[in-house]
Amino acid sequence: MWRLARAGGRQRCDGRGAANAQTKYDAGAGDTEIKIGTIMPFTRPAAAYPTLGHTIAAYFKKVNAQGGIKGRKLALIAYDAAYNPARTLQQARRLVEDDQVLMLFASL
Numbered sequence: 001m002w003r004l005a006r007a008g009g010r011q012r013c014d015g016r017g018a019a020n021a022q023t024k025y026d027a028g029a030g031d032t033e034i035k036i037g038t039i040m041p042f043t044r045p046a047a048a049y050p051t052l053g054h055t056i057a058a059y060f061k062k063v064n065a066q067g068g069i070k071g072r073k074l075a076l077i078a079y080d081a082a083y084n085p086a087r088t089l090q091q092a093r094r095l096v097e098d099d100q101v102l103m104l105f106a107s108l
Contacts, residue, residue: 029102036077
């Protein structure tokens with residue numbers, strides 16, 4: 001990566017941009033971890049869906065065992081919405097505002 005820098009009133013180009021750049025991530029992402037949230041109906045009438053949540057958790061565990069994504073581990077935060085729309089909204093807000101996840105993934 002190249003960057004343009006001023007040196008003594010003149011501009012120069014050098015290849016040190018990537019090494020000198022400060023990294024700024026969105027909430028939920030950092031140098032060592034990426035927080036991902038999901039909302040599943042672990043209880044109530046759609047209680048068959050937890051299999052999907054457990055499958056996602058197992059896949060994330062596999063990715064982490066292989067070194068994560070560019071060295072960053074995936075942290076899955078899952079909440080039960082009991083297949084209730086009002087509770088789903090409440091849990092989504094909790095994930096975004098309190099837990100500050102980077103994204104919601106495969107939520108039902």
